[in-house]
Amino acid sequence: MNQVVNRTVEKDEAGLRLDRWFRRHFPQLTHGRLQKLLRTGQVRVDGKRVEANLRLKAGQSIRVPPLGDAPLPKAGPRPVPEREAERLREAVLHKDDDVIVIDKPAGLAVQGGTGTPHHLDAMLDALTFEKSERPRLVHRLDRDTSGVLVLGRSAGAAAKLAEAFRNKTTRKVYWAIVVGRPEIRQGRIDAALAKRLGRHGERVMRAEEDDEDARRAVTLYTTLDAAGDRAAWLALWPVTGRTHQLRAHCALIGNPILGDGKYGGDAAFLAGLSRCLHLHAQSISIPHPRGGTLSVSAKLPEDLRATWKFFGFDQRYKGDPFADARP
Numbered sequence: 001m002n003q004v005v006n007r008t009v010e011k012d013e014a015g016l017r018l019d020r021w022f023r024r025h026f027p028q029l030t031h032g033r034l035q036k037l038l039r040t041g042q043v044r045v046d047g048k049r050v051e052a053n054l055r056l057k058a059g060q061s062i063r064v065p066p067l068g069d070a071p072l073p074k075a076g077p078r079p080v081p082e083r084e085a086e087r088l089r090e091a092v093l094h095k096d097d098d099v100i101v102i103d104k105p106a107g108l109a110v111q112g113g114t115g116t117p118h119h120l121d122a123m124l125d126a127l128t129f130e131k132s133e134r135p136r137l138v139h140r141l142d143r144d145t146s147g148v149l150v151l152g153r154s155a156g157a158a159a160k161l162a163e164a165f166r167n168k169t170t171r172k173v174y175w176a177i178v179v180g181r182p183e184i185r186q187g188r189i190d191a192a193l194a195k196r197l198g199r200h201g202e203r204v205m206r207a208e209e210d211d212e213d214a215r216r217a218v219t220l221y222t223t224l225d226a227a228g229d230r231a232a233w234l235a236l237w238p239v240t241g242r243t244h245q246l247r248a249h250c251a252l253i254g255n256p257i258l259g260d261g262k263y264g265g266d267a268a269f270l271a272g273l274s275r276c277l278h279l280h281a282q283s284i285s286i287p288h289p290r291g292g293t294l295s296v297s298a299k300l301p302e303d304l305r306a307t308w309k310f311f312g313f314d315q316r317y318k319g320d321p322f323a324d325a326r327p
Contacts, residue, residue, distance in 0.1 A: 002066045009060045015159075018045065019052035021062070029067060031112055037065060039195065039202060049213050051243070055166060085126035092127070094296045098157035098289045099150065100127055100135050103298040106146040106276060110137065120149075127151065138162045142244065147174070147281025147298045152289075160289040165241065168327065170286040174236040174246060175224075175300070177278040177307060178255035179268060181232040182223060189219040189249040193242050203262060204244045206252060217242040219249045222321045227311040231258065231270065235282075235321035246279060258307070273310065274303050 013021060022034055037043045038052055042065040045054060056062075080088075094101040104110070109119040124134045135151035136158040152158025164170045192214040194207035207214035218239040226232040232255065236246050247263045250256055256264025258278040269275055283297035300308060300315055308315045 002068060004066060005064050007062045007064055009056045009058055009062065011058045013056055014058040016056050017052070018043075018050060018054040018056060018062075021056055026064070026067060032116075039197065080123045080126045084123060088120075088123055088126045093148065093298060094294070095129070098153050099161070099294060100153060101284070101294075101296045102127075102149050102151065104141055104146060104149040104281075106144050106301065106303075109143040110140045110149070124151070139165050139241070141281055142247075142277075142279075144277040145174075145279045145281060146301050146304070148172075148284045148296055149281070150284060150286060157289040161286065164287045168239065170284065171322075172238060172281060173283045173321065174238070175280045175282045176234050176236055176246065176250065177258045177304075177311070177313075178232050178234055178250050179230075179258055179264065179270065180255045181226045181229050182221070182234070182253060182255050186222045187220075187253075189217075189221065189253060191217060191249060191252055193217045193245065193248055195243065204242065204248045206248070215242055216240060217245045217249065218327070219246060220322060220325050220327065222325075224317060224321060225311075225313045227313075231311055233308070233311070233313045237322050237325065237327070239327040247277075273307055276303055278304055278307060280304055 007025070009021070016024075019031065019034060022029055034043070035052060038050065041049050042063075044050065044063040045056070046060050047063075088102070091102045091105065092100060093103050104120065109116050111121045112119040121137060124136075127135050131153060133154055135153050136155070138150055138152050138158050138161040141147065141149055150161060152161045192207050192209050192211070193204040194211055194213035194215065195202055196205050209216070220237040220239060222235050224233045224235055234250075236250075238245050244263070247257055247260050251260070251263040256268040258268060258270060259274065259276050260268045260279075280300055281298065283295065285293055285295045288294045305315060
């Protein structure tokens with residue numbers, strides 16, 4: 001296809017994610033190339049810049065740029081080496097007929113893209129267990145963030161779980177160590193974010209609400225402990241789920257997450273401490289596809305535990321940091 005075309009979303013495609021719409025209509029288009037087309041604004045919905053996870057509505061117009069002779073993707077995922085498969089199975093925190101929750105390690109990308117051949121999505125065959133279907137991703141974590149990640153074990157379960165994320169009936173709580181201590185112990189960060197390309201690649205930045213690329217982003221936070229003014233342990237609740245939201249919001253209030261050079265620069269590092277990103281998806285509460293609420297938590301990984309211990313922070317904390325909070 002060598003010209004721009006506009007396609008209309010059909011009724012039976014309502015609710016479909018944009019990236020899955022492209023996978024259905026243009027299977028030759030790789031995920032990495034689609035992401036580039038979205039970043040550069042060549043793909044638009046109703047004339048607006050959008051992200052791959054946009055849920056489509058019937059009647060919307062999708063701008064499809066010239067795709068040329070894009071190469072066909074390689075057929076099927078490669079087999080998962082047994083050692084990696086076993087390590088992934090050991091990371092399972094919860095498993096039932098509909099849902100699997102794993103403790104994703106830092107450094108593992110959730111989905112592939114240009115230059116990312118090794119990612120969780122390509123390894124999900126290792127988590128089929130007694131079922132014939134491979135589990136499905138319903139949300140993502142940054143590559144360098146560890147912690148709870150939810151998978152649906154069937155198309156129906158995945159759809160209900162994804163709906164819970166869309167309707168914001170899911171509560172995810174992250175733990176982070178930030179540099180410095182927030183002036184206000186408990187607070188709400190309400191700052192729209194937009195993706196920008198710069199010398200050091202893509203990052204999200206604060207944007208005005210009327211910016212066509214801006215997406216509202218809201219984070220609740222509370223300080224669980226502090227080491228004087230040097231560092232603080234925060235619980236973070238991302239009410240919205242924007243790319244790099246917690247990292248950008250912490251930097252905006254002057255307290256970058258420890259180890260986050262992308263958003264905090266040199267100020268995000270403390271001498272003598274690990275340079276890894278100190279951000280961990282500690283717990284999640286989500287409506288279960290069959291009713292009730294599923295709540296799962298993940299312990300801190302070893303490298304982060306060392307930093308918590310260094311500052312004397314008690315990682316056995318069991319309370320609800322947002323018991324009285326309202327999103």
